[in-house]
Amino acid sequence: xxxxxxxxxxxxxxxxxxxxxxxxxxxxxxxxxxxxxxxxxxxxxxxxxxxxxxxxxxxxxxxxxxxxxxxxxxxxxxxxxxxxxxxxxxxxxxxxxxxxxxxxxxxxxxxxxxxxxxxxxxxxxxxxxxxxxxxxxxxx
Numbered sequence: 001x002x003x004x005x006x007x008x009x010x011x012x013x014x015x016x017x018x019x020x021x022x023x024x025x026x027x028x029x030x031x032x033x034x035x036x037x038x039x040x041x042x043x044x045x046x047x048x049x050x051x052x053x054x055x056x057x058x059x060x061x062x063x064x065x066x067x068x069x070x071x072x073x074x075x076x077x078x079x080x081x082x083x084x085x086x087x088x089x090x091x092x093x094x095x096x097x098x099x100x101x102x103x104x105x106x107x108x109x110x111x112x113x114x115x116x117x118x119x120x121x122x123x124x125x126x127x128x129x130x131x132x133x134x135x136x137x138x139x140x
Contacts, residue, residue, distance in 0.1 A: 036072060039067075039068055039071065040068070043066075043068070050072065055070055083116050086118055087113065090111045091118075093108045093111075094108050094110060094111065095108065096108055096135070096137065097140045098122070098133045099134050100128050100132050100134065101132045104126075106124045106126070106138065107121065107140075109123050
């Protein structure tokens with residue numbers, strides 16, 4: 001007797017098709033947190049509807065948990081790399097002249113980090129976030 005999962009159950013439907021190959025249905029990939037939620041929903045549904053006389057093979061279950069762990073670690077790595085990239089970009093702006101969304105132009109003298117967000121310290125003693133910069137120049 002095999003495990004039957006109801007057809008109304010969702011779970012990685014747009015990512016993996018019946019043959020197990022990548023079956024991208026849209027132009028963008030779902031977020032890692034959406035994939036984690038779908039994976040957990042699929043795993044929970046699988047456990048709920050499995051035959052108690054023929055439970056899922058232990059190695060298969062361990063493999064699924066390992067895949068979930070890899071997905072979570074990749075998501076964390078992606079977040080860390082995004083933060084690092086932003087910090088490097090902010091550091092590379094030291095010495096350049098920037099124009100803020102308010103129209104002021106000043107030289108970047110330093111970088112300040114608060115709550116994993118980089119802010120630029122300008123020559124006029126103001127601090128602006130990276131998102132408030134509208135123009136970057138090497139010289140004035």
